[in-house]
Amino acid sequence: MAVTNPNPPPTSSRVSPDTVNKAVNALLKWRNSKSETQKPQLLEHDEFVYLILTLKKIPTQSRTNPHKIPLPHALQSPHLSQELCLIIDDRPHSNLNKESAKSKIESEEIPISKVLKLSKLKSDYRPFEAKRKLCDSYDMFLADKRIVPFLPGLLGKHFYKKKKIPVPVNLKHKNWKEQIENACSSALLFLRTGTCSVVKVARVSMEKEQMVENVTAAINGIAEVVPRKWGGLRSLHLKLLESLALPVYQAAPDARLRIEGVKEEEVEEVGKDERKKGERVGKKRGRIHEVRYMDGNVGEVIDEDEAGNDENEGGG
Numbered sequence: 001m002a003v004t005n006p007n008p009p010p011t012s013s014r015v016s017p018d019t020v021n022k023a024v025n026a027l028l029k030w031r032n033s034k035s036e037t038q039k040p041q042l043l044e045h046d047e048f049v050y051l052i053l054t055l056k057k058i059p060t061q062s063r064t065n066p067h068k069i070p071l072p073h074a075l076q077s078p079h080l081s082q083e084l085c086l087i088i089d090d091r092p093h094s095n096l097n098k099e100s101a102k103s104k105i106e107s108e109e110i111p112i113s114k115v116l117k118l119s120k121l122k123s124d125y126r127p128f129e130a131k132r133k134l135c136d137s138y139d140m141f142l143a144d145k146r147i148v149p150f151l152p153g154l155l156g157k158h159f160y161k162k163k164k165i166p167v168p169v170n171l172k173h174k175n176w177k178e179q180i181e182n183a184c185s186s187a188l189l190f191l192r193t194g195t196c197s198v199v200k201v202a203r204v205s206m207e208k209e210q211m212v213e214n215v216t217a218a219i220n221g222i223a224e225v226v227p228r229k230w231g232g233l234r235s236l237h238l239k240l241l242e243s244l245a246l247p248v249y250q251a252a253p254d255a256r257l258r259i260e261g262v263k264e265e266e267v268e269e270v271g272k273d274e275r276k277k278g279e280r281v282g283k284k285r286g287r288i289h290e291v292r293y294m295d296g297n298v299g300e301v302i303d304e305d306e307a308g309n310d311e312n313e314g315g316g
Helices: 017-037 098-107 118-124 128-137 145-155 157-161 176-184 208-225 264-276 298-304 307-314
Strands: 048-055 067-070 084-088 114-117 140-144 167-169 186-189 196-203 233-239 246-250 258-261 286-289
Touching: 017 208, 017 233, 017 246, 048 208, 067 176, 067 208, 084 098, 084 118, 084 176, 098 114, 114 118, 118 145, 128 157, 140 145, 140 176, 145 157, 145 167, 167 176, 176 186, 186 196, 186 208, 196 208, 208 233, 208 246
Parallel strands: 084 114, 084 140, 140 167
Antiparallel strands: 048 196, 048 233, 067 186, 233 246, 258 286
């Protein structure tokens, strides 16, 4: 599959929809071939399509809150029978309690399955098993943005490992429904202390055209929020959970990253000196100059799930 086109499309994007379409087709073809050799129930669940981005440099600042990348087709929807949990700030100065929150949710017909108070989270979900059970009980978590700084320590590593970090919403805003719908219709980009990030951008149950539109929108949106925009992106890969990662974009190599051979005169001089000492002349070696970053195995990013970042961000 072609990656970077030396003549990018006339738009601001450097990845054409045709390239994305080829990658989506390849992933769907792989999935269909896999379903023929495995038991049907193993592939009956709705899979996510992941976009893996690799930056040229590690971000100078780690963000707990994600960047929200608008998508034309929502990943989370009540029509998909998704269970949503909203964590509210019930501290005295917030002027919000569970009863008033549930009343507003019902009056605005917001598809929230569970309202969880911050005080309840602190008292009832201290054990690891309770946190794990909570994490696995809902498809998506949202939280009042006023309490987001407290959540890493209260939720623990399991939420970060499962990529179920609560999405901040402004509950001081009168229109809760709009806030929650915007969160559900966005891809979430977490930029922490590494160069690789994984973003859910589509579902296999979508129409192929919808998948292509979501991936294209996610790529263009990500390029607008990462440091240095397109100049900061090193590569983009598309994959399913167990598939290979297919490249859709690769930046041109840095001209400063080069390997130079040792000059012939230097080799002769070194050889003379070594022969004087009775030593054998070794093989010709090269020198690597200004190597500032190297890619990891992007195919393993989702499985390993950035374990090092989870330890830093997950809390106890």
